[in-house]
Each structure stands twice: as structure tokens, then as C-alpha cells.
């Protein structure tokens with residue numbers, strides 16, 4: 673059940689801008705059809721996993737706004753939490769399905785983290801105690817590492833790829849503590865149980881980070897204890913079996929180049945529609 677108001681933004685293609693102390697949120701209105709498809713495909717199944725208590729009482733989320741061409745200070749985004757206005761912006765632009773699911777949980781966790789710790793969520797000594805060294809994060813933070821392949825999400829196929837840095841779910845996780853937390857959270861709620869167990873079992877630093885986040889959410893919302901994670905894992909397993917073997921079209925960037933297709937099971941890519 674979704675507690676906050678879910679709304680599109682003005683008319684289709686209508687420009688939107690909101691100036692925050694930290695920067696400018698810009699977007700354009702998405703079509704009603706695109707919003708409806710996004711709600712059915714992603715928002716209800718993904719955001720619907722969270723108990724009302726977390727959404728309404730802990731984060732006090734006011735609204736979720738569905739838009740197109742979402743950007744922050746001109747930097748393209750799939751999702752954006754606006755802490756000051758208790759608003760979560762989500763882009764309905766077509767994208768790789770696994771990435772969209774991940775990004776919803778990643779950005780939402782920023783709001784949970786902020787609700788618990790305020791601006792101290794950036795410092796977080798308890799989190800830093802999990803790290804191998806105090807200076808593991810990039811001096812440039814998340815801003816300096818967006819785009820490219822830093823947030824690529826292939827781990828539910830190969831939980832321990834050779835390119836992964838020990839202690840981090842993705843390269844993007846090593847950009848800043850707040851991004852690391854959000855990436856670990858997304859892994860906890862997105863991965864299939866077998867992949868997650870293999871990942872955490874092979875990496876004690878990640879395992880300690882995961883344990884900390886699990887304990888924190890259970891502290892905020894008692895219903896999000898081990899039984900909640902077990903039920904979610906069973907859901908992920910079923911969904912993967914039912915629709916995990918499809919090729920998913922991914923719009924290419926820059927625009928005006930052909931879309932490619934990604935296989936949800938193997939992550940193989942091709943430009944030829946594999947029908």
C-alpha cells in the first residue's frame with residue numbers, strides 16, 4: 673500500500689524547475705500513459721514492499737512525483753530525493769528494468785537514512801567502523817562518479833565478479849558513505865537470496881554493512897525484521913523465475929542511436945531484437 677500521493681507533473685512536456693539550497697531540480701511532465709505504465713511495472717511492486725509505518729511515520733514522505741527528463745543541476749537522473757519537501761522524484765523514461773528497480777530503492781534509502789540521522793547521515797561513525805580503512809571514499813563524492821558504468825548492476829548474475837572492489841557492491845558505492853549505504857540497501861532488497869548469500873558470504877566487510885542496515889531498519893520499523901527479508905527474498909525468487917528470461921529493450925544514449933537489448937538472466941547485450 674502506498675501512503676503518499678503519487679502524481680504526475682503538470683501537462684506532458686510542461687517544464688518544471690524547483691530551486692533548492694543545494695541545487696536545481698528540473699524535469700518535464702510525463703505522459704499519463706507513461707506514468708500509468710511506470711506505476712504498474714515498477715512503483716507498486718517495488719515501493720509497495722515498504723510498510724506504511726516506514727513511509728508515513730519514519731520518513732513522512734509527502735509525495736512521489738513521476739516526471740521525464742529529470743535532472744539535478746543539469747546532471748541527468750533516474751530518481752531524486754528532495755529531503756526538504758519530503759518528495760521523491762522518479763523518472764518514467766524507459767531504462768533497463770533491473771536498473772530502475774535498483775534506483776527506486778537506492779534513492780528511497782537516502783530518505784530513510786536522512787530521516788534517521790539528519791545531516792549526520794554523511795558522517796555516520798558506526799558505518800565507518802565497518803570499513804577496512806578510513807579513507808576508502810572518493811574525495812569527489814557521488815557527483816564525480818555518476819554516469820558511465822559506475823552503478824552497473826550485474827551482481828544478481830555473478831555475485832563476485834573480478835572487477836568488484838572488496839567491500840563494495842558497485843564502483844559507485846565507493847564514491848561516498850551515503851552512496852555506499854544506498855547501494856548496499858538496494859542489494860539487500862533487490863537480489864535473489866542465493867546471489868545475496870553468495871555475495872555477503874564472500875565479503876566480510878559487505879556482510880557487516882548489511883547487518884548494520886538490517887538492524888537499523890528493524891529498529892525504525894519492527895515489522896522489517898528477518899521475516900520481512902525472508903518474505904521479500906521469496907518474492908524475488910518467484911519474480912526471477914517468472915519473467916527473468918526476457919530480453920529487455922534499453923534506449924541507448926546518446927539519443928538517435930538504436931536501442932539495444934539486455935537479457936535479464938545472463939545480462940548479455942545485443943542490438944538485434946532476439947525474438
Ligand SMILES: [Zn+2]
Nearest residue numbers: 778782851854
Ligand atoms: Zn545516491
